[in-house]
Amino acid sequence: HELHDRGQVRAGPPREQITGWSARSRSRMVRRLCELDYQPLLEDPGGLPCLQTLTYPGDWLTVAPDGQSVKRHMAAFRRRWARKWGAQPVGVWKLEFQRRGAPHIHILTVIPAGSGDFRSWLSATWAAVVGHPDPEERRRHVLAGTGVDFAEGLRARDPRRVAVYFSKHGTFAAKEYQNQVPAEWQAPGKGPGRFWGYWGLQRC
Numbered sequence: 001h002e003l004h005d006r007g008q009v010r011a012g013p014p015r016e017q018i019t020g021w022s023a024r025s026r027s028r029m030v031r032r033l034c035e036l037d038y039q040p041l042l043e044d045p046g047g048l049p050c051l052q053t054l055t056y057p058g059d060w061l062t063v064a065p066d067g068q069s070v071k072r073h074m075a076a077f078r079r080r081w082a083r084k085w086g087a088q089p090v091g092v093w094k095l096e097f098q099r100r101g102a103p104h105i106h107i108l109t110v111i112p113a114g115s116g117d118f119r120s121w122l123s124a125t126w127a128a129v130v131g132h133p134d135p136e137e138r139r140r141h142v143l144a145g146t147g148v149d150f151a152e153g154l155r156a157r158d159p160r161r162v163a164v165y166f167s168k169h170g171t172f173a174a175k176e177y178q179n180q181v182p183a184e185w186q187a188p189g190k191g192p193g194r195f196w197g198y199w200g201l202q203r204c
Contacts, residue, residue: 021179021195029196033092033162035203040090046113049153052122053106057132057141060102067185067192070103076129085112090200092162095192101182108153108162122146
């Protein structure tokens, strides 16, 4: 910002508002996911690979009025994970949307060995991160705001399967709504930014 104020950095043209997940971005994601070294996901001999799903309350706009809100929640979730387990989570994530417009995040990662009742920790932690101000909304969010799928996690030992899983919703037209940005996020400055990414992994 300081360099920009001094006139040493030229402002580029305003970015086009993102309303959906483009074919170019999907292709780039599949290619990159097939290039990653997934060994860090398997280094903990007692760890359990899993696919986590983090969703939002019924009244989601109060806590996620724009895409940046969700990215802040993801960053806060990673910090809490690091405080709890002593290291940042490693894995792949993908942002999608429900029919009602609410965002949700899929994260392929590994639960550390000795994590105990991980499902309860995940539910309580994600609800605390989102922090809906209404007590009833928050109570319901604790009960239904997260999911943990160990079967998909175990299948992720094959990187080609990871790429297919994270791109399949954009392949079948019946699921295309999951990649469409809700109307409430389509105003300038409210978009989701990146639809996918990865943490702690390197290209082979």
